Each structure stands twice: as C-alpha cells, then as structure tokens.
Amino acid sequence: MADDDEDREPDLEEILRSLLGAGGELDPEQLAQFGIDPAAMQAAMRQLQGMQSADGGIAWDLAKRQALHIANQSDLGVTSAQRTDLDQAFALATLWLSESTSVSDLAVTPHAITRGAWVEKTLPVWQELAEPVATSIADALTTALSEQTPEDMQGLIAGAGKLLRSVGGSMFASQLGNVVGNLSLEVVSGGDVGIPLMPAGEAAILPQNFADFGRDLEIPVDQLALYVATRELAHARLFRHARWLRLQVIAAVTEFARGVRVDTDALEDLASRFDPSSPDELRNALESGALLPQRSPEQESALRSLENTLATIEGWVDVVTEAATSRLPSAARIAEATRRRRAVGGPAEQALNSLVGLELRPRRMREAAAMWRAVTDAVGISARDALWDYPDLMPTADDIDDPSALVARLEALARGEAPVPDEMDDALAALLNRESGDGGAEQDGGTEDLDGPRPV
Incomplete structure (x- = not known):
C-alpha cells in the first residue's frame, strides 16, 4: 500500500491547495513534474500571501509602505533655514490675504513639511478616493480567475477566494502607493493637486519640491515663496x-470612481494566461489603465460636474492670490508658470489618471477666474466671498460660461432689490403654488364657469 502511495502521481488539487494557502507546504518534486520552477513559485506565493490583508480586503498598509519608501529614500528633510524662510513667507502672505478676501484665517499655523509627512497626511484621502476602483478590480479578478477554473475544482477556488481577491486588490494598492509616492516628489504644497488632500484647515509647503519648481524659472526665491505661500493659504x-x-x-x-467598471474581456484574457510566479503583466495592465474601459455617460456627466467644481475653486484661488500678490514684481510670471504646471500635470498625475481613470486638472480655470473677476468688480470682495457660505449659492457651470446673470442678481441684492426670477425660481414657485392649493382653486373656478355655481 505504501508502494502504491509512492507511485501515485501528484494530485493537482493537492498542489493547488498548497499554492492557494489551503494548508500544507509546496512539494518541489511535485512542482517540477508540472514544469514549474519550485524556487520561483515559493517566492511568488510568499509575495502574494504577504499582500493578503487579515480580513481579505485591500491591503492599504502596502500602499502606505510603498509610498513612504519612495518618498523617504530621496527626502532631504527640512532645514532650519528653509523653515524660517517659509514661516516668514506664510506670515506676510497672511497679512496680504486679509486685504484680498473676507474668508477668515486658519486656526492651525502653516508650516514646511517633508515628502514623507505629505504622504502620511494625504494617504487617507487617496485611499477613500481609490477604494471603489480597487474593490471593482479585486472582485473582477476573482470572478475571471474562477471562470477559468475547471468545474470539479470550483470548491477549491471558492475556499481560496479571499487570497485570490487580495491579489488584484493588493496589486492595485501597491500601484496606488507608487503613484502617491511619486506625487510626493512633485507637489509643491498641500493644495497643489487641486483636491482637499490635507487635513481640514492645514496648509503646508514641501521645501525640497519648492526648490525644484523654482530652479529654472529665474525668479527671486523670496518672491516665489510669497506667491506659493499665498496661494496655499487661500486654498486652505x-x-x-x-x-x-x-x-x-x-x-x-x-x-x-464607483462608476468605474473593469473591462472583463481584457481581464479574462489576462487571467487565462496569468502566471502567479510572474505578476508583471497584471501590474502593467493596472499601470497603463488597460483594464479600465471607456467612460460611461454617467461617468462623463460626473466628470464634467467635478471639473466645473474644481475650476470654480481654482479660479477663486487664482483671483484672490492675484490680488494679494499684486505688490510682487514677478507675480504675473509666477502665476503663468503655476497655471502651465497645473495644466500639463506631471508623470505621477498622469499615472493616477491611468490607475483610476480620473483627470484632476481644472480645464476651465481661466473661464472661472474671469467670472470671479467680474463678480469682484461688480459687488466687491465680501459679497463675492459670501457665495461660499452655502452650497446653493455656489456659481454653476452656466455662470462660468456667462457670468452676466450672476452679476445682475448680486447687484440687485446689493441694492436691496428682489432679484429677477430665473427659470429655476419660476419652476419652484409653480411647485409651491400647487402644493399650497392655489392651482386647485384655479381649477375649481374653471369648473364653476362650465357647470354653474355649486350649491352651498
């Protein structure tokens, strides 16, 4: 009987149980009979099982380690001279902003931070933004690999589903860590990307990246620091x-991001030849965006809405910064360099677009800035900034296209006049009239005209 056991050919299901973490150790002799390099497979499985999070979800710790590794290996820290120079720039920028906006000052003192500190502060928001896409990819990978498995082994695959799901999700987390880590080498300040990545009410500049930004501009460093500090404070x-x-x-x-759907055909094709000992093909597909199909109409609509919101924010920041830094001889040159840099985007920002399918550059910033200038000229700083008091007051995409109606409405309010109702006001009034019964009274009157007065 023992001889029979020795002569028995290796059972593929047993090998897969070992490969997928269902118990036991990999047998090099068994792997060799299937043409698999045992050492390479052992290394691959250690890597994959290391990726797996405790609950089978996305291993965000992996993203953090990867991002900090990239950020810290080239981080030169913050010198006392850099800290002093930026503290002075922030102090003067605070005074200048008090003249160009009625929005109140920060409660937290702005400061200089390292690349690693920027990663630590912003990674929770990156995780929140990327999680829907990571989950979609992880789920799709599990489904695709399961469909490639023979029917008699579906129970085994189901039992190891947590590991399979972690492979795709953790590879995505690793790539996100790559992107965030490389972004830390590019961003000059906390609000540089345009979305609120820093903790609420915090402003910061990365001295090392600030030096890289100004190196080829031939602009005095003190003027550049004042401009960047002013813009960062305005954003915060x-x-x-x-x-x-x-x-x-x-x-x-x-x-x-929730609307992102993985290209299942591309993923199934990838899964059919997926080699756990060489996950580079899956990694490259994530990097290139090949798994993200063309945007849906709903996504295009969401993207337009987001772009208008970001442009409205960036346009206001641009106008306020322009007014606050009007004393700087090189302000116009710095502003143009900043706009060009935001419009083009760096390699890491382009990688984020491939990974999540989202561009964060405000395409309509110039038009939004023109709108804010028109509003400022018409009604002044306080009335302009009051538009940020409530969501319903925020300018719309139509206001960016043509700010005349917004300006007329604000001028009427400034004179104490009731604003001229627009289509939205008319629709709301009609709805309220129907709910209050006024419309019904008109209908009753019409009935009386046709049928005569009703008896009392």
Missing part, C-alpha cells in the same frame, strides 16, 4: 470656511 482658507465644499469634492470624486 477656502476649504476651512466652506466646510461643505470638502465633502462635495470628495463625494464627486468617489461617485466617479
């Missing part, structure tokens, strides 16, 4: 003042 002040705005932006991004 706005999100502290309009607390609802942060939630609105993040909700818009996550709504877009």
Whole structure:
C-alpha cells in the first residue's frame, strides 16, 4: 500500500491547495513534474500571501509602505533655514490675504513639511478616493480567475477566494502607493493637486519640491515663496470656511470612481494566461489603465460636474492670490508658470489618471477666474466671498460660461432689490403654488364657469 502511495502521481488539487494557502507546504518534486520552477513559485506565493490583508480586503498598509519608501529614500528633510524662510513667507502672505478676501484665517499655523509627512497626511484621502476602483478590480479578478477554473475544482477556488481577491486588490494598492509616492516628489504644497488632500484647515509647503519648481524659472526665491505661500493659504482658507465644499469634492470624486467598471474581456484574457510566479503583466495592465474601459455617460456627466467644481475653486484661488500678490514684481510670471504646471500635470498625475481613470486638472480655470473677476468688480470682495457660505449659492457651470446673470442678481441684492426670477425660481414657485392649493382653486373656478355655481 505504501508502494502504491509512492507511485501515485501528484494530485493537482493537492498542489493547488498548497499554492492557494489551503494548508500544507509546496512539494518541489511535485512542482517540477508540472514544469514549474519550485524556487520561483515559493517566492511568488510568499509575495502574494504577504499582500493578503487579515480580513481579505485591500491591503492599504502596502500602499502606505510603498509610498513612504519612495518618498523617504530621496527626502532631504527640512532645514532650519528653509523653515524660517517659509514661516516668514506664510506670515506676510497672511497679512496680504486679509486685504484680498473676507474668508477668515486658519486656526492651525502653516508650516514646511517633508515628502514623507505629505504622504502620511494625504494617504487617507487617496485611499477613500481609490477604494471603489480597487474593490471593482479585486472582485473582477476573482470572478475571471474562477471562470477559468475547471468545474470539479470550483470548491477549491471558492475556499481560496479571499487570497485570490487580495491579489488584484493588493496589486492595485501597491500601484496606488507608487503613484502617491511619486506625487510626493512633485507637489509643491498641500493644495497643489487641486483636491482637499490635507487635513481640514492645514496648509503646508514641501521645501525640497519648492526648490525644484523654482530652479529654472529665474525668479527671486523670496518672491516665489510669497506667491506659493499665498496661494496655499487661500486654498486652505477656502476649504476651512466652506466646510461643505470638502465633502462635495470628495463625494464627486468617489461617485466617479464607483462608476468605474473593469473591462472583463481584457481581464479574462489576462487571467487565462496569468502566471502567479510572474505578476508583471497584471501590474502593467493596472499601470497603463488597460483594464479600465471607456467612460460611461454617467461617468462623463460626473466628470464634467467635478471639473466645473474644481475650476470654480481654482479660479477663486487664482483671483484672490492675484490680488494679494499684486505688490510682487514677478507675480504675473509666477502665476503663468503655476497655471502651465497645473495644466500639463506631471508623470505621477498622469499615472493616477491611468490607475483610476480620473483627470484632476481644472480645464476651465481661466473661464472661472474671469467670472470671479467680474463678480469682484461688480459687488466687491465680501459679497463675492459670501457665495461660499452655502452650497446653493455656489456659481454653476452656466455662470462660468456667462457670468452676466450672476452679476445682475448680486447687484440687485446689493441694492436691496428682489432679484429677477430665473427659470429655476419660476419652476419652484409653480411647485409651491400647487402644493399650497392655489392651482386647485384655479381649477375649481374653471369648473364653476362650465357647470354653474355649486350649491352651498
């Protein structure tokens, strides 16, 4: 009987149980009979099982480790001289902003931070934005691999589903860590990307990246520091003042991300030749965005809404910064360099677009800035900034296209006049009239005309 056991050919199901973590150790002789390099497979499985999170979800710790590794290996820290220079720039920028906006100052002192600190502070928001896409990819990978498995082994695959799901999700987390880590090498300040990544009410500049940004501009460093500090403070002040705005932006991004659907045909094709000992093909597919099909109409609509919101924010920041830094001789040159940099985006921002399918560059910032200038000229700083008090007051995409109606409405309010009702006001009035019964009274009157007066 023992001889029979020795002569028995290796059972593929037993090998897969070992490979998928269902118990036991990999047998090198068994692997060799299937043409698999035992050492390579052992290393691959250690890597995959290391990716697996305790609850079978996305291993976000992996993203953090990857991002911090990239950020810290080239982080030179913050010198005392850099800290002093930026503290002075923030102090003067605070005074200048008090003249160009009625939005109140920050409660937290702005400061200089390292690349690693930027990763630590912003990663929770990146995770929130990317989680819907990571979950979609992880679920789709599990489904695709299961469909490639023979019927008699479906029970085994189902039992190891947690590991399979973790493979795709954790590879995505690793790539996100790559993107965030590389972004930490590019961003100059906390609000540089345009979305509220920093904790609410915090402003910061990364001295190392600030030095890289100004190296080829031939602009005095003190002027550049004042401009960047002013813009960063304006951005942070706005999100502290309009607390609802942060939630609105993040909700818009996550709504877009939830609409992401993985290209199942591409994934199934990838799964049919997936080699656990060489996951580079899956990694490359994630990096290139090949698994994300063309955007749906709902996503296009969500993206347009998000772009208008970001442009409205960036346009206001641009106008306020322009007014506050008007004393700087090089302000116009710095502003143009900043706009070009935001419009083009860096390699890491392009990688984020491939990974999540989302572009964060405000395409309509110039038009939005023109709208804010028109509003400022018409009604002044306080009335302009009051539009951020409530979500319903925020300018719309139509206002960016043509700010004349918005300006007329604000001018009427400034004169104490009731604004001229627009289509939305008329529709709301009609709805309220119907609910109050006025419309019914008219209908009753019509009935009396036809049938004569009703008896009392």
